[in-house]
Amino acid sequence: MKGNINWFKYSSPQTFYPLAGTLAPWFGALAAVFGAAGLYIGFFVAPTDYQQGEAYRIIFIHVPAAWMSMFLYLVMAFWAGAGLMFNTRLSGMMASALAPTGALFTFIALWTGSLWGKPMWGTYWVWDARLTSELILLFLYFGFMALQAAIDDARRADRAGAVLALVGVVNVPVIYFSVQWWNTLHQGASVSLTKAPTMAATMFAGMIVMAFGFWFYSIAVTLLRVRCIVLERERNSEWVTEYARDFR
Amino acid sequence: MKPRHKRLAMIVGGVAALGAAAALVLSAFQQNLVFFFTPSQVAANEAPQGRNFRIGGLVEAGSVKRQADGVTVQFVVTDTARSIPVVYRGILPDLFREGKGVVTQGRLGPDGVFQASEVLAKHDENYMPPESAQALEQAGKAQKSVVIR
Known part of the structure; x- marks a missing residue:
């Protein structure tokens, strides 16, 4: 690559703070556009399912939320690992900022799935491998947040949380492959990287558009949250003092 | 380093x-x-004896019979190799269909009939509009008639 791009420039909270502030509204707007389009396709364009009738429309929320719950955990673990490796302050802040959104999507996936499960399967909850491992994911997010909140020193909290986040990574492939490895009540994947989706094209389109909407939403709220964390943790630094002075 | x-x-x-x-x-x-055992596994005595367990498979086409009291249902769970007759008293889930997946919990009686206490529908990963399903079914029938001829 030509020239020397300084990849570490934006790893400083001071330079990342304004960048995050510039980017967040754009991702927020994208999230609104994709969310609205996805819901429109989901409710008005996609056809009724031949078996489940209208109840299948849960997939436009449930499946993207479940995808995001796993994906955000991987991103969180990546930042936690990067923080351990490079000792950068911002990495730990990113991991902390991602956790609540990840927990939110995990909860949405479990909650919507449960509401769908009662009429379709005949039960709100079963202890099969897919449902149980997704519940463990929720507890991993909660555990990560609780552990960080329990340690006063931010850098030590980051390191302890990072170890927990990295240990929990083992759970993500278990969730994803649980429906292949074991007999589960939860159905297999309709969409995967290795084969064509086993669903009508408009249904698939609605799901993908919603997934992008959730993705942009996650980026937007994480950037906003990391800005708060930056200000909180750097409050004694000179640049935050100066920044605050500008507001007077 | x-x-x-x-x-x-x-x-x-x-x-x-x-x-x-x-x-x-x-x-x-x-x-x-394992969330459930298949009828073949039950036949091979792999399922736990004398306590509750789950069996899973397809509801055999044409096997569902409702008894006179209106709430007792009889059907056969099959994995195409082996099958087990099931008796259940209660409300069946929406997705319970002949030829579709089912998971049922209960215990195996001495007469070989599975006394179910809970019946859950196991949905497959196919989503399509009713017209496509009909088209697929007709295509299947057409294929079958070709084979028969």
Whole structure:
């Protein structure tokens, strides 16, 4: 690559703070556009399912939320690992900022799935491998947040949380492959990287558009949250003092 | 080796070790993590004896019979190799259909009839509009008639 791009420039909270502030509204707007389009396709364009009738429309929320719950955990673990490796302050802040959104999507996936499960399967909850491992994911997010909140020193909290986040990574492939490895009540994947989706094209389109909407939403709220964390943790630094002075 | 590389090696090594440990534990628990047993497994005496367990398979086409009291249902669960007759008293889930997946919990009576206390529908991963399903069905019938001829 030509020239020397300084990849570490934006790893400083001071330079990342304004960048995050510039980017967040754009991702927020994208999230609104994709969310609205996805819901429109989901409710008005996609056809009724031949078996489940209208109840299948849960997939436009449930499946993207479940995808995001796993994906955000991987991103969180990546930042936690990067923080351990490079000792950068911002990495730990990113991991902390991602956790609540990840927990939110995990909860949405479990909650919507449960509401769908009662009429379709005949039960709100079963202890099969897919449902149980997704519940463990929720507890991993909660555990990560609780552990960080329990340690006063931010850098030590980051390191302890990072170890927990990295240990929990083992759970993500278990969730994803649980429906292949074991007999589960939860159905297999309709969409995967290795084969064509086993669903009508408009249904698939609605799901993908919603997934992008959730993705942009996650980026937007994480950037906003990391800005708060930056200000909180750097409050004694000179640049935050100066920044605050500008507001007077 | 820079300290940061050393830390990377420790992280990668740690995660790899954990992954291996998890894989070993999960493969050791393979039998216990099974949500249901298939009729073939029951026939091979792999299912637990004398206590509740779940069987899973397809509801055999044409096997569903409702008894005179209106709430007792009889049907046959099959994995196409073996099948088990099931008796259930209660409300069936929406997705319970002949020829579709089902998971049912209960115990196996001495007469070989499974006394179910809970019936759950197991949905498959296919989603399509009713017209496509009809078209598929007709295509299937057409194929069958070709085979018969």
